[in-house]
Amino acid sequence: MTDDVRTETGAIENLLREERTFPPPASFVADALLSDRDILARTASEEGFRAFWTEEGNRLDWMEPWSELYSWEVPYAKWFIGGKLNVSVNCLDRHVAAGLGDRVAYFWEGEPGDSRTITYAELLDEVCRFTNALRSLGVRKGDRVAIYMPMIPELPVAMLACARIGAPHSVVFGGFSADALAGRIEDAACTVVITADGGYRKGASVPLKRNADEAIARTTSVEHCVVVRRTGEEVHWYPDRDHWYHDLVAGQPAVADPEPMDSEDLLYLLYTSGTTARPKGIMHTTAGYLVGVASTHRYIFDLHPETDVYWCMADIGWVTGHSYIVYGPLANATSGIIYEGAIDFPDRDRWAQIAAKYRATILYTAPTAIRALMKYGHTEFERDDLSSLRLLGSVGEPINPEAWAWYWKYIGGERCPVVDTWWQTETGMIMISPLPGITTLKPGSATFPFPGVIADVLDEAGNSVSLGQGGYLVLDRPWPAMLRGIYGDPERYQQTYWSRYPGRYFPGDGCKRDDDGYYWLLGRVDDVMNVSGHRISTTEVESALVAHAAVAEAAVVGRSDPLTGQAIFSYVILRSGHEPSDALAGELREHVAEMIGKFARPKQIMFTPDLPKTRSGKIMRRLLRDIAEQRDLGDVTTLADAGVVNTIREQSGTAEE
Numbered sequence: 001m002t003d004d005v006r007t008e009t010g011a012i013e014n015l016l017r018e019e020r021t022f023p024p025p026a027s028f029v030a031d032a033l034l035s036d037r038d039i040l041a042r043t044a045s046e047e048g049f050r051a052f053w054t055e056e057g058n059r060l061d062w063m064e065p066w067s068e069l070y071s072w073e074v075p076y077a078k079w080f081i082g083g084k085l086n087v088s089v090n091c092l093d094r095h096v097a098a099g100l101g102d103r104v105a106y107f108w109e110g111e112p113g114d115s116r117t118i119t120y121a122e123l124l125d126e127v128c129r130f131t132n133a134l135r136s137l138g139v140r141k142g143d144r145v146a147i148y149m150p151m152i153p154e155l156p157v158a159m160l161a162c163a164r165i166g167a168p169h170s171v172v173f174g175g176f177s178a179d180a181l182a183g184r185i186e187d188a189a190c191t192v193v194i195t196a197d198g199g200y201r202k203g204a205s206v207p208l209k210r211n212a213d214e215a216i217a218r219t220t221s222v223e224h225c226v227v228v229r230r231t232g233e234e235v236h237w238y239p240d241r242d243h244w245y246h247d248l249v250a251g252q253p254a255v256a257d258p259e260p261m262d263s264e265d266l267l268y269l270l271y272t273s274g275t276t277a278r279p280k281g282i283m284h285t286t287a288g289y290l291v292g293v294a295s296t297h298r299y300i301f302d303l304h305p306e307t308d309v310y311w312c313m314a315d316i317g318w319v320t321g322h323s324y325i326v327y328g329p330l331a332n333a334t335s336g337i338i339y340e341g342a343i344d345f346p347d348r349d350r351w352a353q354i355a356a357k358y359r360a361t362i363l364y365t366a367p368t369a370i371r372a373l374m375k376y377g378h379t380e381f382e383r384d385d386l387s388s389l390r391l392l393g394s395v396g397e398p399i400n401p402e403a404w405a406w407y408w409k410y411i412g413g414e415r416c417p418v419v420d421t422w423w424q425t426e427t428g429m430i431m432i433s434p435l436p437g438i439t440t441l442k443p444g445s446a447t448f449p450f451p452g453v454i455a456d457v458l459d460e461a462g463n464s465v466s467l468g469q470g471g472y473l474v475l476d477r478p479w480p481a482m483l484r485g486i487y488g489d490p491e492r493y494q495q496t497y498w499s500r501y502p503g504r505y506f507p508g509d510g511c512k513r514d515d516d517g518y519y520w521l522l523g524r525v526d527d528v529m530n531v532s533g534h535r536i537s538t539t540e541v542e543s544a545l546v547a548h549a550a551v552a553e554a555a556v557v558g559r560s561d562p563l564t565g566q567a568i569f570s571y572v573i574l575r576s577g578h579e580p581s582d583a584l585a586g587e588l589r590e591h592v593a594e595m596i597g598k599f600a601r602p603k604q605i606m607f608t609p610d611l612p613k614t615r616s617g618k619i620m621r622r623l624l625r626d627i628a629e630q631r632d633l634g635d636v637t638t639l640a641d642a643g644v645v646n647t648i649r650e651q652s653g654t655a656e657e
């Protein structure tokens, strides 16, 4: 630890020891979009709820008006029923028509230092050209298009062109492997894949086209592959199938008719991990999703689009990027920053240089990033002028009070409210969060549900627990951006989210409400890990491990980690004829990276002769987690063979990374 970091730790400890709460600063309240405390009470009633979302819906441009706000037949909601609209029109044409064509949509910054500024008029032009290009390949309303790209401007362009056509996109994060991409292409039978030759990450190139080639070779539905030239590296070329993006758009007119979409037409699929090895294709539809993300983006980030420069540091390949880099911000005519690379590359303060360069006013990132910067210490970015910042946001995992306080003090200069936003791929929009002009903050708490959202915390039996108690979070009223199901698997939809407590949405998170009714999210309660804000299924990693020839059986748990929230800890039983070794552990870690993606590579592999199981043969993951965290094990009477635990425990001190 350097002296600077040690001093910071002391300052943060003092700050937290006071149990300080943070009311909105008066100067912030003066200009806040929402400062009327009644909004939460008002939207609690059905009437107030309807009035709120009616007003929010009326902000959009409709090709045909909707006739009914919503319908609800558990577990299926419809919103803005009967309406017709196009998402790309609402994100682009509408603003250009309103005279905002010259406003910057994105300040884009490439990792090697190249940059581009794109206005709304330019973005509309490019989206129209690419819409025409995709149509020239035969893409029509309803066709699924896979997108596997780095964080370059062509990524939002591709998403918006799909939206203009009404072709649902399925964006696959560029960190996923060829295998993972193939599974997602196959599940939705995508006919087109849009990718790039490569993408920059910490100075190296990620071979996206090579992965896409491999993935496509394993699937049968893909007819065309569109490739953006980004790194200039050499790629294999399949002339009957492959098209350079720049060739396709050359000569295309900069106008393209938008498809009139029904409010409930599919806008996109986004795959996320569940408790089985098979990822779920979460379905989001058109109107409710757009209204939900636009509204939450506006109020939670207190957006003043004329003056704000908003930077969400997530990758567009995850839902945070879909909702709060692309659709919400563009619907609100925001000027945003997109950065291609790692926030600490090549300099530890790269992120701060960018924030200073564009005079960013709002920053939205994950606790894991905050903790990484915290480790470097604030002197690393002292030379960067962050005085333009006025609001900070956090997302992806519970934020520990220390990281919250450090973020507030050193990045926010003690003047910026911090909004800790809880939500999921499935909810589409933020569900629990402070309203920065209203809510008094407590470090580590996501505070209260968004206006109109009704949440509860339940015990095992489904009774609401009293204040001060912990339990399972549920959501009780439909919301516009909620998922409409799992692609091709209605049963799993019902089972995963609506069966634990019949008729109530079960997100899989533990939660506690304190004596003041503040919500404190406690992490997942199912077999899902959260590593650096990325959701990874334990079973998915297990099946990747057992797919290796040396592995007989595997059990995977998330162990708490000071930097990444959780880290992947794997127990592995080898097949006979294979001996434990560091080399084999390394090979297995690489194997998982290849099957899923580098971010899913286990941090530790422990070889063990046996695993603790219940008498019915179920692996006791909770016990394994306790062993991994070297916790007291408590009651193990349901174990079939209690001796196993001792054997594993004796070894656990020796497991190497």
Ligand code: WT7
Residues within 6 Å of the ligand: 272, 318, 319, 320, 394, 395, 396, 397, 398, 399, 420, 421, 422, 423, 424, 425, 426, 446, 507, 508, 509, 521, 522, 523, 524, 530, 533, 534, 535
């Ligand atoms: C899971 C959803 C939401 C976009 C990024 C992740 C955890 C998310 C918070 C928060 C505590 C959080 C939950 C949730 N989570 N935000 N502010 N406080 N936990 O999306 O991959 O769908 O993961 O992330 O456990 O269920 P996701």
